[in-house]
Amino acid sequence: MFAYLIRRLFFFVPIVFGVMLLTFVLFFVVQSPEATARRVLGQRANPKAVENWLHNRGYDKPLLVNHNPGEPWHDSLFLHQMGRLATFDLGASDVSGRPLRDVFIQGALPSLLLTLPAFMAGLALSVGLALYLVFIRNAKVDLFASFLCVALMSIPVMVYVIFGQFLVAQVLNYFPAFGFELQGWSTAKFLLLPVSLMVVSGLGADVRLFRALFIEEMGQDYIRTARSKGVSTPSILLRHVLKNGLINLITLVVASLPFLIMGSLLLENFFGIPGLGNVLFSAIQAPDFAVVQASVFLGSLLYLGGLLLTDLCYAWADPRIRLQ
Amino acid sequence: MAIMKLLDQMWVQNLCAILGFALLGAMVWSLSRSERWTAAWKRLRRDRIGLCSLGVILLYLVVGGLESVSVNTDSGGRTLLQTFTKFVPQERSYAAPLAATSLSVSDPKPLLGRHLLGTDALGRDTLVQTLRATRSALWIGGLTSLIYIPLGILLGMLSGYYRGWVDDAIQYLYSTIAAVPEILMLVAILLVLGKGLGTMAIALGITGWVGMARLIRGETLRQVERPYVAAARAMGQSDWKILTNHLLPNVMHLVLIKFVLGFSGLVLAEAVLSYLGVGAPVGTASWGAMIDASRSELSREPLIWWNLTSASGALFILVLALNLLGDSMRWAFDPKN
Numbered sequence: 001m002f003a004y005l006i007r008r009l010f011f012f013v014p015i016v017f018g019v020m021l022l023t024f025v026l027f028f029v030v031q032s033p034e035a036t037a038r039r040v041l042g043q044r045a046n047p048k049a050v051e052n053w054l055h056n057r058g059y060d061k062p063l064l065v066n067h068n069p070g071e072p073w074h075d076s077l078f079l080h081q082m083g084r085l086a087t088f089d090l091g092a093s094d095v096s097g098r099p100l101r102d103v104f105i106q107g108a109l110p111s112l113l114l115t116l117p118a119f120m121a122g123l124a125l126s127v128g129l130a131l132y133l134v135f136i137r138n139a140k141v142d143l144f145a146s147f148l149c150v151a152l153m154s155i156p157v158m159v160y161v162i163f164g165q166f167l168v169a170q171v172l173n174y175f176p177a178f179g180f181e182l183q184g185w186s187t188a189k190f191l192l193l194p195v196s197l198m199v200v201s202g203l204g205a206d207v208r209l210f211r212a213l214f215i216e217e218m219g220q221d222y223i224r225t226a227r228s229k230g231v232s233t234p235s236i237l238l239r240h241v242l243k244n245g246l247i248n249l250i251t252l253v254v255a256s257l258p259f260l261i262m263g264s265l266l267l268e269n270f271f272g273i274p275g276l277g278n279v280l281f282s283a284i285q286a287p288d289f290a291v292v293q294a295s296v297f298l299g300s301l302l303y304l305g306g307l308l309l310t311d312l313c314y315a316w317a318d319p320r321i322r323l324q
Numbered sequence: 325m326a327i328m329k330l331l332d333q334m335w336v337q338n339l340c341a342i343l344g345f346a347l348l349g350a351m352v353w354s355l356s357r358s359e360r361w362t363a364a365w366k367r368l369r370r371d372r373i374g375l376c377s378l379g380v381i382l383l384y385l386v387v388g389g390l391e392s393v394s395v396n397t398d399s400g401g402r403t404l405l406q407t408f409t410k411f412v413p414q415e416r417s418y419a420a421p422l423a424a425t426s427l428s429v430s431d432p433k434p435l436l437g438r439h440l441l442g443t444d445a446l447g448r449d450t451l452v453q454t455l456r457a458t459r460s461a462l463w464i465g466g467l468t469s470l471i472y473i474p475l476g477i478l479l480g481m482l483s484g485y486y487r488g489w490v491d492d493a494i495q496y497l498y499s500t501i502a503a504v505p506e507i508l509m510l511v512a513i514l515l516v517l518g519k520g521l522g523t524m525a526i527a528l529g530i531t532g533w534v535g536m537a538r539l540i541r542g543e544t545l546r547q548v549e550r551p552y553v554a555a556a557r558a559m560g561q562s563d564w565k566i567l568t569n570h571l572l573p574n575v576m577h578l579v580l581i582k583f584v585l586g587f588s589g590l591v592l593a594e595a596v597l598s599y600l601g602v603g604a605p606v607g608t609a610s611w612g613a614m615i616d617a618s619r620s621e622l623s624r625e626p627l628i629w630w631n632l633t634s635a636s637g638a639l640f641i642l643v644l645a646l647n648l649l650g651d652s653m654r655w656a657f658d659p660k661n
Contacts, residue, residue, distance in 0.1 A: 303502075
């Protein structure tokens with residue numbers, strides 16, 4: 001198991017290097033550092049200010065190899081950036097100058113408070129609904145449900161948010177429809193609406209997926225054996241289908257777990273939750289290239305972490321799988 | 325960036341639109357001669373939901389096509405759709421659907437005409453604006469598909485056919501791109517390349533080919549084992565001939581299903597990105613931009629609901645039709661039926 005983990009981590013090294021290369025090409029080659037400086041400082045910034053800005057961040061170094069006499073050859077922008085990312089030195093925001101490490105650590109908690117409950121509730125609800133659909137096995141209900149799922153999938157998140165907020169705040173005249181406060185139970189009051197909107201917006205796709213998964217499981221031979229033994233349908237669903245479907249479910253679900261930290265771009269911005277989604281949203285508007293670059297790097301690390309977690313859970317859930 | 329400038333020219337846009345429709349027509353015509361496709365079409369014809377969706381999509385294509393072709397008039401370029409809706413008068417500000425007077429409570433003034441879905445803040449007819457926004461959605465879907473589908477087919481087939489180091493290299497390439505969460509990748513590319521329909525298509529194309537390549541690679545791996553490939557090899561046909569003449573037609577149905585389902589995702593992505601402010605440039609009619617503009621209208625008194633509902637409704641119907649048609653096609657091509 002341990003050896004497998006180490007091997008897997010080594011397999012990730014070239015991919016992480018590829019992502020680092022990708023961000024470098026995008027942020028330093030496609031758009032030159034001068035152009036970045038001008039977009040952050042404004043088109044009419046004086047040349048001295050641009051020069052200072054570039055120098056303070058080390059962006060005025062030669063791109064690939066340093067040919068300047070008296071300077072070591074490896075003192076280049078490329079190697080400098082690679083070294084920085086490899087040591088998790090995320091640098092500082094282009095706009096506020098705050099260290100990005102602090103920005104990300106501070107934003108993680110509000111993001112998790114939003115995404116984690118939404119993830120749990122969404123998973124429980126969609127698994128339950130999918131099982132129920134498999135349980136009743138009614139052609140008409142099935143057709144209607146799958147139509148409803150496709151309809152739910154076809155609505156963009158912002159429409160859910162705008163209508164949801166309007167409905168709750170103005171028509172029902174209920175609890176705070178905007179804002180955030182980290183203060184025990186009052187936080188929950190702020191989070192109830194965004195969390196439920198996140199659950200509803202993901203419901204269509206999930207129910208459809210899980211239903212297909214469970215139906216496939218229902219066609220297996222062991223289900224027929226259980227039926228002929230006289231096991232009741234609820235018992236088959238809960239003890240056979242759910243348990244075996246869980247293995248496939250894990251591969252689909254666990255990979256997205258680490259990414260919950262990044263929060264939700266649209267929901268956080270709309271409800272004023274100061275999480276990482278909101279950080280990214282402001283970075284898009286500013287524009288703040290350092291934040292976007294760091295998010296891309298962190299996001300890919302989280303994705304790879306998710307892959308690793310999937311492997312582990314897979315081995316844990318299915319005794320036939322041995323990681324070697 | 326010279327390409328982006330070129331795309332702003334009227335005649336280039338007209339040419340692109342006409343070529344796009346010609347391409348679509350040629351594809352349908354060439355596919356309609358294959359036996360497998362006529363069989364699938366027969367099954368699809370009995371599927372009422374699938375046919376309705378197809379009709380709705382064709383309607384959107386016509387509207388988007390009318391908005392994509394411009395003609396020269398004395399007051400500058402004007403699209404065909406604008407020419408056809410010239411009789412709709414322009415108001416000064418908001419007007420409710422079918423109202424005879426302007427929205428002002430204290431001092432209502434008579435309007436120049438009635439508007440089926442009301443008007444927006446600048447007094448433009450909401451129905452016309454909603455129809456015009458179809459163009460942005462179709463252009464993003466079309467341009468992106470032109471980038472990601474050939475790329476995905478080519479790399480996926482090469483990867484599945486040659487295996488070995490070619491497979492390793494292509495898999496490494498797409499694992500790296502897939503490692504960056506899609507929304508972050510899109511935002512990063514759009515931030516660096518700038519706003520616009522063209523750059524949005526490039527960004528969506530770079531992230532989009534991965535799924536297509538994976539799908540085609542898997543299917544090619546399976547098809548290569550079939551006897552017809554061995555027979556073609558035994559007859560001394562070149563690898564390229566086998567890839568284009570034998571393997572390509574056998575993976576084409578997967579491409580089309582993915583294209584239709586992917587198109588719905590692209591339409592949604594266009595709306596979300598325009599809403600975020602990195603999408604369609606200011607002044608281009610887009611459902612996402614309309615939804616963004618109408619955010620504050622729900623808290624006004626009297627309530628202005630028609631802009632938001634029209635834009636989200638038009639978007640919803642198109643995406644729904646594409647999703648339903650994709651499902652129907654998947655069902656029609658499934659040999660198990």
